[in-house]
Amino acid sequence: MIIEVLYPSLANLYGETTAIAYLRQCLPQAEIIPTEINEEPAFVTKPVNMVFLGGMTENTQELVLEKLLPYKKHIQDVIERQIVFLALSNAMELFGEYIEKEDGTKIQALGLFPTYAKRHMDVRYNSLVLGQMEGFKLLGFKSQFSDSYGDNSQNYLFQVLRGSGLNPGSKLEGLRRHNFMATYLLGPMLVLNPAFTKYILKLLGAEVEQLPYEASLQEAFNRRLAEFEDQNTRY
Amino acid sequence: MKKTWRFRLAMLIGKMAMFAQKVLGMNATYFPGKLAIRICPDFLGQIEKPPMVIGVTGTNGKTTCANLIGNILVDQGYDVISNKMGSNINAGIASTLISGSSITGKAKHAVAVLEIDERSSRKIYSYIQPQWVLCTNLFRDTVTREAHPEFVFQLISESLPAETKLVLNADDLISSRLAPNNDRVYYSIERMPSDTEVCENIVNDMRLCPVCHEPLHFEYVRHHHIGKAHCEHCGFASPASQYEAAVDMASGVMTLEGTTYPLMGDSVFNAYNILAVVVLLREFGLSGKKISASLQKTQIVKSRYSSEVIDGVEVVTHMAKGKNAIACSCVFDYVRKEPGSKEIVLILDDYFDRKNSSENTCWYYDTDFEFLADPSIKRIIVGGVRAWDLKVRLLIAGVSEESIICTPSEADTPSLVQLDADRIFILHELYLTGAAMTVRNQIADRLRAGERQKKGEMPHDH
Ligand SMILES: [Zn+2]
Numbered sequence: 001m002i003i004e005v006l007y008p009s010l011a012n013l014y015g016e017t018t019a020i021a022y023l024r025q026c027l028p029q030a031e032i033i034p035t036e037i038n039e040e041p042a043f044v045t046k047p048v049n050m051v052f053l054g055g056m057t058e059n060t061q062e063l064v065l066e067k068l069l070p071y072k073k074h075i076q077d078v079i080e081r082q083i084v085f086l087a088l089s090n091a092m093e094l095f096g097e098y099i100e101k102e103d104g105t106k107i108q109a110l111g112l113f114p115t116y117a118k119r120h121m122d123v124r125y126n127s128l129v130l131g132q133m134e135g136f137k138l139l140g141f142k143s144q145f146s147d148s149y150g151d152n153s154q155n156y157l158f159q160v161l162r163g164s165g166l167n168p169g170s171k172l173e174g175l176r177r178h179n180f181m182a183t184y185l186l187g188p189m190l191v192l193n194p195a196f197t198k199y200i201l202k203l204l205g206a207e208v209e210q211l212p213y214e215a216s217l218q219e220a221f222n223r224r225l226a227e228f229e230d231q232n233t234r235y
Numbered sequence: 236m237k238k239t240w241r242f243r244l245a246m247l248i249g250k251m252a253m254f255a256q257k258v259l260g261m262n263a264t265y266f267p268g269k270l271a272i273r274i275c276p277d278f279l280g281q282i283e284k285p286p287m288v289i290g291v292t293g294t295n296g297k298t299t300c301a302n303l304i305g306n307i308l309v310d311q312g313y314d315v316i317s318n319k320m321g322s323n324i325n326a327g328i329a330s331t332l333i334s335g336s337s338i339t340g341k342a343k344h345a346v347a348v349l350e351i352d353e354r355s356s357r358k359i360y361s362y363i364q365p366q367w368v369l370c371t372n373l374f375r376d377t378v379t380r381e382a383h384p385e386f387v388f389q390l391i392s393e394s395l396p397a398e399t400k401l402v403l404n405a406d407d408l409i410s411s412r413l414a415p416n417n418d419r420v421y422y423s424i425e426r427m428p429s430d431t432e433v434c435e436n437i438v439n440d441m442r443l444c445p446v447c448h449e450p451l452h453f454e455y456v457r458h459h460h461i462g463k464a465h466c467e468h469c470g471f472a473s474p475a476s477q478y479e480a481a482v483d484m485a486s487g488v489m490t491l492e493g494t495t496y497p498l499m500g501d502s503v504f505n506a507y508n509i510l511a512v513v514v515l516l517r518e519f520g521l522s523g524k525k526i527s528a529s530l531q532k533t534q535i536v537k538s539r540y541s542s543e544v545i546d547g548v549e550v551v552t553h554m555a556k557g558k559n560a561i562a563c564s565c566v567f568d569y570v571r572k573e574p575g576s577k578e579i580v581l582i583l584d585d586y587f588d589r590k591n592s593s594e595n596t597c598w599y600y601d602t603d604f605e606f607l608a609d610p611s612i613k614r615i616i617v618g619g620v621r622a623w624d625l626k627v628r629l630l631i632a633g634v635s636e637e638s639i640i641c642t643p644s645e646a647d648t649p650s651l652v653q654l655d656a657d658r659i660f661i662l663h664e665l666y667l668t669g670a671a672m673t674v675r676n677q678i679a680d681r682l683r684a685g686e687r688q689k690k691g692e693m694p695h696d697h
Pocket of ligand 1: 444448467471
């Protein structure tokens with residue numbers, strides 16, 4: 001089992017480093033390959049089982065796009081071969097058509113999904129999100145300087161029950177194609193959602209009876225879910 | 236500058252609001268300035284500033300530094316106004332300047348020492364051009380507000396007036412690169428025994444060279460991205476420092492340019508604060524001898540820390556600023572390095588979120604809870620609505636399940652302490668200081684009542 005973590009020194013703004021540490025505890029036999037920004041991604045030459053990309057600064061988004069655009073075909077191939085790919089927070093925006101800055105200029109993105117992002121650096125959008133995905137509830141946090149637009153009705157990741165999806169007017173969150181999954185939710189979503197982590201492990205063919213500390217994860221999830229479902233909770 | 240009628244009205248209303256708040260016994264820290272700016276949007280531009288303005292900004296330490304600078308200047312006989320009682324955003328600074336002005340808008344003081352919120356940089360520096368700005372450091376902070384250091388860095392860098400002289404920390408590879416065209420001096424601390432070869436923290440936002448993105452080579456790391464580094468690929472390096480201090484933690488002194496200064500605390504954070512204050516005041520024109528003499532007379536506000544030995548057990552309260560991974564990591568590092576066995580009470584809930592929302596806990600995962608997986612720590616009692624999230628984080632960090640005790644309210648933590656360790660640390664969020672003091676007092680009462688002996692625990696020296 002090989003898990004590639006793309007750009008861990010840069011794409012780690014929202015707790016991703018510890019999320020990966022937890023994934024490592026879930027899959028002690030897995031080899032984790034960290035790929036730095038000036039290196040060629042491992043998925044280009046190696047048979048990887050999973051690729052992970054976390055949240056980054058706005059400048060880093062441009063740098064990462066510069067590095068990944070030459071590998072667009074390889075990324076398409078990774079997706080078509082049903083390899084697990086998880087892109088969190090603003091990493092999702094790299095897979096749409098473009099990112100529009102406030103001055104109207106557009107940064108070309110990978111163009112793998114018919115969506116685009118718009119930045120608003122003066123407004124930090126913060127929200128809780130409660131979602132429903134294939135038989136389990138998902139919860140998480142958003143904290144971002146941008147929203148996404150365009151049609152994800154054919155390839156969203158989960159339905160939003162409370163909070164918002166791609167943008168404040170949307171109830172469909174994230175992007176999904178085969179085992180490629182992207183969402184604005186921040187880094188600790190794996191730890192916050194034991195059901196989602198189990199789902200990922202199943203996709204990796206590494207299904208487990210029990211996650212590490214699962215009872216504690218589940219208790220934390222249940223308590224958090226009660227807060228998220230409380231009508232008095234401010235989102 | 237010709238003053239507009241809007242300005243005159245804003246000043247009048249601001250003064251009246253300030254008077255009314257004083258009559259009502261309220262701290263006039265924010266509201267009068269907010270009103271004034273609403274009436275006259277460029278109020279900060281039109282109001283006369285004292286002839287000398289010192290700005291203090293940065294993620295951590297700005298309040299301590301601004302207070303010390305103000306105290307020392309007052310001790311040296313300067314007529315100083317500061318926003319130490321007020322807020323550090325534009326409205327707070329407007330309130331400060333209103334209280335320091337005559338009704339016609341004339342400044343009554345010689346020096347202003349202004350603590351400046353990083354996020355308010357644009358709204359403040361557009362109207363106020365300090366002669367000096369001290370930036371203590373730039374770190375990750377609250378993600379919902381400060382987002383990430385690069386965002387704050389750009390905001391400050393783009394807003395700073397061109398004429399302002401910067402006082403910067405050469406050991407901070409982020410803030411040392413602020414506004415490269417501005418005149419500046421750098422300070423640094425010589426290599427310390429506690430420095431490491433590799434970063435022990437989860438977060439280091441300078442792992443890569445900012446120019447060529449190759450891995451940076453750290454000669455030493457103090458904590459997070461603080462240290463000395465260079466790029467072997469392109470030559471980028473930590474800036475040369477004009478004020479290099481030697482710090483002796485054991486004897487609590489710092490030496491700079493042959494003068495000795497008291498450190499007033501035993502953390503690296505604190506040493507940097509003292510150094511920053513000294514360098515700013517040296518640039519202001521005070522001699523080292525005078526600064527040192529005034530420092531000896533000054534006290535750092537102790538609300539962030541308390542310690543008392545009761546029945547052989549040291550009970551410590553220590554602020555661990557919530558939603559701030561860097562500050563909490565440094566506190567955890569401090570606790571693990573203290574001698575003896577320990578029990579820890581963690582009170583880290585966000586006070587506001589738990590009233591009406593659900594706290595974004597991303598910051599737990601950037602915080603080095605791994606430091607608490609230390610053999611000297613016998614037990615961690617977690618109190619608050621997020622206790623179970625913290626338990627998960629502690630388990631991932633390698634803390635054994637048996638040593639973690641959760642309770643939904645911090646009020647229940649005193650009874651869960653076993654009194655079987657040399658030290659009890661109560662680590663608490665800023666807004667839960669009151670709750671933490673209650674916890675402390677109840678633990679102290681148990682110790683005073685001799686519960687330790689009743690349990691068969693013999694007190695011993697440490
Ligand atoms: Zn370089």
